[in-house]
Amino acid sequence: MTARSLESGAPLGERAATSSLWTRIWQNDAPGYLFLLPWFIGFFGLTIGPIITSFYLSFTDFDLLTSPEWVGANNYIRMFTNDPKFWASMRVTMMFVIFSVPLKLAFALGVAMLLNRGMRGLPLYRALFYLPSLLGASVAIAILWRQIFARDGLVNDFLSIFGIVGPSWISTPQYSLWTIIILAVWQFGSPMIIFLAGLRQIPQDMYEAASLDGASRWRQFIKITLPLLTPVVFFNAIIQTIEAFKSFTPAFIISGGTGNPINSTLFYTLYLYQEAFGFFRMGYASALAWVLLALVGMFTAFSFLTSKYWVHYDE
Amino acid sequence: MTIRTDRRKFLMGSSALAAAGAFGVMPSWAQAQSLRLIFWGGQGRADRTYGVTDLYKEASDTDVAGEFLAWNDYWAKLATQTAGGNAPDVIQMDYRFIVEYAQRGAIAPLDEYVGSALKLDDFDADQLEGGKVDGKLYGISLGANSVATLINTGAFEEAGIEPPTNAWTYDDLFEIGEAFNSANIRGGMKAISDSSYNEPSLDNWLRQRGKALYTAEGQLGFDETDAVEWYQLWAKLREAGVCVAPDDQALDTGPLETTMLVTGRAALMPSNSNQLVGYQALVQDKLDMCGYPRIAEGQGGGHYRKPSMFFSVAGSSASKEGAAEFLNFFVNDIEAGKILGVERGIPCAAAVRDAVAPTLDEANQIALNFVANLGDLLGDLPPPPPAAAGEVDLSLIRTLGQEVGFGAKTPEQAGAELVTGATDILNRA
Numbered sequence: 001m002t003a004r005s006l007e008s009g010a011p012l013g014e015r016a017a018t019s020s021l022w023t024r025i026w027q028n029d030a031p032g033y034l035f036l037l038p039w040f041i042g043f044f045g046l047t048i049g050p051i052i053t054s055f056y057l058s059f060t061d062f063d064l065l066t067s068p069e070w071v072g073a074n075n076y077i078r079m080f081t082n083d084p085k086f087w088a089s090m091r092v093t094m095m096f097v098i099f100s101v102p103l104k105l106a107f108a109l110g111v112a113m114l115l116n117r118g119m120r121g122l123p124l125y126r127a128l129f130y131l132p133s134l135l136g137a138s139v140a141i142a143i144l145w146r147q148i149f150a151r152d153g154l155v156n157d158f159l160s161i162f163g164i165v166g167p168s169w170i171s172t173p174q175y176s177l178w179t180i181i182i183l184a185v186w187q188f189g190s191p192m193i194i195f196l197a198g199l200r201q202i203p204q205d206m207y208e209a210a211s212l213d214g215a216s217r218w219r220q221f222i223k224i225t226l227p228l229l230t231p232v233v234f235f236n237a238i239i240q241t242i243e244a245f246k247s248f249t250p251a252f253i254i255s256g257g258t259g260n261p262i263n264s265t266l267f268y269t270l271y272l273y274q275e276a277f278g279f280f281r282m283g284y285a286s287a288l289a290w291v292l293l294a295l296v297g298m299f300t301a302f303s304f305l306t307s308k309y310w311v312h313y314d315e
Numbered sequence: 316m317t318i319r320t321d322r323r324k325f326l327m328g329s330s331a332l333a334a335a336g337a338f339g340v341m342p343s344w345a346q347a348q349s350l351r352l353i354f355w356g357g358q359g360r361a362d363r364t365y366g367v368t369d370l371y372k373e374a375s376d377t378d379v380a381g382e383f384l385a386w387n388d389y390w391a392k393l394a395t396q397t398a399g400g401n402a403p404d405v406i407q408m409d410y411r412f413i414v415e416y417a418q419r420g421a422i423a424p425l426d427e428y429v430g431s432a433l434k435l436d437d438f439d440a441d442q443l444e445g446g447k448v449d450g451k452l453y454g455i456s457l458g459a460n461s462v463a464t465l466i467n468t469g470a471f472e473e474a475g476i477e478p479p480t481n482a483w484t485y486d487d488l489f490e491i492g493e494a495f496n497s498a499n500i501r502g503g504m505k506a507i508s509d510s511s512y513n514e515p516s517l518d519n520w521l522r523q524r525g526k527a528l529y530t531a532e533g534q535l536g537f538d539e540t541d542a543v544e545w546y547q548l549w550a551k552l553r554e555a556g557v558c559v560a561p562d563d564q565a566l567d568t569g570p571l572e573t574t575m576l577v578t579g580r581a582a583l584m585p586s587n588s589n590q591l592v593g594y595q596a597l598v599q600d601k602l603d604m605c606g607y608p609r610i611a612e613g614q615g616g617g618h619y620r621k622p623s624m625f626f627s628v629a630g631s632s633a634s635k636e637g638a639a640e641f642l643n644f645f646v647n648d649i650e651a652g653k654i655l656g657v658e659r660g661i662p663c664a665a666a667v668r669d670a671v672a673p674t675l676d677e678a679n680q681i682a683l684n685f686v687a688n689l690g691d692l693l694g695d696l697p698p699p700p701p702a703a704a705g706e707v708d709l710s711l712i713r714t715l716g717q718e719v720g721f722g723a724k725t726p727e728q729a730g731a732e733l734v735t736g737a738t739d740i741l742n743r744a
Contacts, residue, residue, distance in 0.1 A: 064398040065419045085710070150566060171565030173721055256568025257387055258709065261561075262717050277391035279706045 058287035063280045075287035086288070088263050089271035095177060096267065097244040100184040105236055108188040112195035113225075126193070133189030141183070142253035146170055149179045170254065173264040180250050180265060191236040198232035199225070230311045238303055245296050248273065268292060348637055349378040353396075354407035355389035359593065359658065366654040371644050379405070379641060387569070397421045402629040404638045408454050409624055410445065415702045417448040422627040424451040428639035434647060437665040445622040445696055454625025455642050458660020460589040461618050461686050461693075462515045464607055469600025470582040474498035479583070481692060484609045485548065492557025495582065506557050507583040508575035509564040511549035512716025514708045516585045519607045519617040520545060522694055533701035535737050543730030546719050550726050561720030571597055588682045589623050589660045595678045602678070604685050606692045616694035620686065623660035661686050707737045 033040075058075055060068035079086050115125055135141050148154045151168035159166045169175045202225065210220050226233075248269040251259065259266025259274070272292070276285035354364060361383045368379040382403070384392055390412070396402045397416075406422060416422045429435055429452065435443060439459065446454035464479070471478040476494045479487060492506040510516040518528045527536035552558050559580050567573050571590075575581035577597045585607060586594065595602050606618060626645060628638040645651060652667035657679045662668045672683060715733050718724040724732070 064394040065415070065421055146566065151563065168562040168566065171562045173723070254568075256570070256573070258568065258713065260568075260713065260717060261565040262714060262721060262723060274709070277394075278709060279703075280394055 054286040054289060057283050058290050060283040062282040062286075064282055065280075068283065071283070075284045076291070078284070079287060079291065085263070085266070085271060089259070089266045089268045092177060092259075092264065092266055093245060093247075093268040096181060096184070096247060097241060100181045100247075101237065101240045101244050103181070104185045104188050104240060105191055105233065107185050108191035108236070109195050109229075109233075111188065112192045112199055115192075115196060116199045126196070129192060130189035133187045135187075139253055142250065145179060145183055145254060149175075171261055173262045176255075176261055176264045180254065183250050184244070184247065191240060194232055194236055195229070198229050202228045227312050231313055234303070234307055234311045238300060241299055241303070242296055245292065245299075348376065348634070349380065350405060350634065350638055350641055351403035352379050352381040352405040352407075352641075353389075353393060353403040354381070354383050355386045356383055356407075357385075357593065359596070363655050363658055367645060367648075367651045370648070370651055370654070371641060374644065374648075375640070377637065377641065385570075397629070397631075400631055402631055404629055404632040404634060405641060406627045406629055407457075407624055408627040410622055410699055411704060412702075413446070413454050413625060413627070414448050414699045416627070417451075417453040420630045422453050423630045423632065423635055424453055425455070425628060425639060425642075426452050428636060432636055432639040433643045435664075438646070439663040439665075441620060441696060442622050442663040446625050448699075454622070454627045455646055456622035456625055456660075456663050457646065457655075458589060458623045458657060458662060459620045459686055460587050460623040460660040460682075461620055461689060462519060462607055463586060463588040463591070463604040463682075463685055465576055465584050465586045465591060465594055466603040466605060467576060467582045467598065467600045468603050470500065470504060470579075474500045474504075474582075478603065479605050479608075481606045481690065482609070482612070483605065484612055484614075488552070488608050489555060489557060491583075492552065492555055496556050501579055504579065505559045505575075505581050507552075507559075508567070508581040508585070509549070509553065509558040509561065509716070509720060510585050511546065511553075511558075511719065512713045513585050514712050515587075516607060517545060517712065518697075520610060522619075522697075523610045523614050523617040527697055529698070529700050529704065531698040534741060535734065537734075539730050539734045541730075542733045543727050546716075546726030546729045549716070550719060553720060561717065564720065565717060587623070588686050589657060591682050592656070592658055592678045602681075604681060606689070613691075615691035618689055618692040619694050619696050620689070621696065657682050701741060703740050703743070706740050710740070711736045 057068060059070060059072060061071050062068035111129055115122060115129070119125070146153075149168070149170035150156075151166075153169075155169060156166040167175070170179045206224050206228075207220055210224060215223065246269060247267060251265045251267045251270050252273070255261075255265045255270075257270070257273075257278075259270050268288070269292070272285050272288040275281045275288060352364075352368070354360070356364075361381070364383070365381060368381055372378060389407075393402070393406065402421065406416075408416065408422065413422075417424075425433060433455070435455075439456075442456035442459055443452070446452055446456055466478050468478055474495055475498065476491060479491065488507065495504060495506045514528070521527055521537050521541060524541065526541055530536045549558070553561070558564075559575055563580050564575065566578070567575060571577060571593055574584060574594075576584040576586075576594060586604075588604060591602055591604055609615070609617070626642050628635050628642070632638055645655075646662070647664050647667065649667060649670045652662050652664075652671045653674055655662070656671065656675060661683055662671055672680075675683060711733055715724065715729040715736075719726055719729045
């Protein structure tokens with residue numbers, strides 16, 4: 001910089017201005033960037049880099065041991081035209097998203113409203129209801145689930161009181177996905193906490209006014225609670241939908257990584273994992289990952305586009 | 316924000332810190348001799364393995380740093396490390412993957428060390444042969460084993476039924492099944508687990524018919540008729556209540572503790588001879604073993620002495636000779652052999668086998684005797700399966716067997732689909 005301005009014989013004032021700008025940047029901002037450096041390295045090296053690489057790999061055949069081989073769009077073509085397992089796994093994940101998200105949100109909202117009555121020991125209950133989310137999809141939970149939903153499990157013990165002989169829910173193809181949906185609904189902690197915060201924001205005087213006008217509790221819920229809560233519902237729905245699409249661990253642990261019985265718990269992500277680390281088709285697995293990303297992106301975009309018709313923000 | 320550090324001082328300080336960090340790890344690189352080892356297995360196998368590495372450290376001052384994972388996680392990790400050029404020096408290898416790893420140079424041929432670092436004079440010839448790919452030695456067998464049916468002798472005694480021997484047939488299986496149903500012990504215990512989607516059972520049954528799962532060229536070794544008959548056979552066994560119900564069988568997700576033998580739903584289960592030790596630790600009743608059922612009286616040849624697993628040396632290893640010396644110790648040292656027992660199969664070095672045999676406990680003795688006395692059950696070692704065999708097993712054999720079990724497909728449909736699907740997968744790979 002300095003050399004160039006000397007050669008071109010720029011006026012002294014400009015030189016001083018340039019150098020002082022640089023000095024200022026260096027003095028003020030450099031330490032900031034220096035402190036950000038570890039994050040930048042992580043972001044570019046461990047996140048952006050692999051994302052770009054996986055996009056490239058999705059157009060190749062790559063088995064980890066030999067170099068990737070360019071195959072154009074073959075992976076994507078095969079997926080949509082000649083891979084029944086792709087559609088089977090897509091169906092399982094779609095079923096999971098469509099049923100687990102609304103059920104979980106409804107359940108979370110219900111519990112949040114119960115807890116929002118200013119009862120004693122609220123922090124304790126909040127913590128207790130949040131607990132299942134912390135336990136998450138651990139091995140212990142998977143084993144517990146097998147105990148509950150097996151042939152001689154808790155559910156069938158309960159049903160036998162009424163003389164009903166239940167099947168082994170967790171290993172029967174028609175029901176196994178539902179046991180995982182119930183597991184997801186059971187982990188309603190984080191949307192519940194957010195709903196609880198949202199409910200606190202609703203001014204009490206609205207309810208008082210409604211009561212004076214003789215509105216029933218149900219009417220109050222429909223006309224006051226729900227509309228004022230829509231931003232929170234929207235937020236929770238987006239987050240939970242993305243979570244549901246990404247869901248992997250419960251099915252992986254409960255089915256031992258197989259997606260059985262008869263692929264009834266073969267989640268999309270589980271199929272992706274099988275292709276990548278079971279059959280070493282990294283190229284095909286990368287393509288699967290990009291299709292999932294596109295799908296989640298489309299769902300989210302659709303939600304945002306329609307949100308203006310049903311989400312009410314404070315003006 | 317009143318504390319100010321001069322920038323130059325800060326930079327000097329931090330680079331000194333970084334340098335100190337780098338020097339801090341130097342000594343571990345500079346150590347005389349160290350090797351990395353990776354294997355699959357459970358805690359029991361790890362304890363035995365680390366017993367031997369401790370012994371080796373005393374004997375040779377070489378540090379062997381081991382790492383172990385469950386089978387399912389093992390291959391993902393090994394492939395990732397190999398792709399990153401960071402594979403451990405000594406790699407536990409399976410018959411299923413050895414060709415793939417050898418042909419890609421991921422593991423090194425060991426022929427140049429045979430006779431010097433590796434002494435294999437009294438090593439079983441067939442086990443040595445099993446570790447060869449294209450005529451070169453890529454894996455040292457850690458033990459011979461065979462498929463075997465595990466028998467819960469306590470359950471047989473309780474039901475008052477004579478347990479099967481190596482002579483038994485599928486017809487006997489029907490009879491045992493009926494006997495168990497009329498005895499009705501332990502909440503309706505069945506005779507055998509549903510083995511229709513157990514790959515080794517299908518393999519054994521095909522071999523007795525003079526067929527095979529795969530040919531030497533890596534193609535399918537059976538046709539639709541065979542597959543349909545196999546599913547029909549198991550449909551009959553299921554109908555007669557000889558094997559467990561499909562929704563019970565589906566609870567078996569792989570780990571030992573989820574199997575029908577351990578959960579007490581079946582008295583017989585197809586497995587491997589070296590696994591008796593592992594299962595006995597989980598089952599209260601005494602376990603025994605016999606061969607897989609014969610398709611007809613006197614029909615043999617279904618079994619073979621398989622190298623249960625190998626140790627191979629990574630192609631990228633910087634100390635291949637050191638690794639070969641460790642392999643030599645692992646398979647030839649008598650004391651090492653006593654620690655290892657037959658947990659990885661029957662020792663292949665004659666001297667070790669003779670020294671180890673008298674020291675074994677009962678479960679290990681049963682396994683040793685079984686493999687040593689296969690008699691006419693024994694057939695030739697089949698060629699290593701093609702790379703896609705794992706996918707055929709997971710995507711087709713297991714799923715189709717379940718679909719027939721749950722009534723979603725007929726044996727005829729499943730048989731046809733197995734052949735077309737497997738051909739598809741083999742051609743794609």
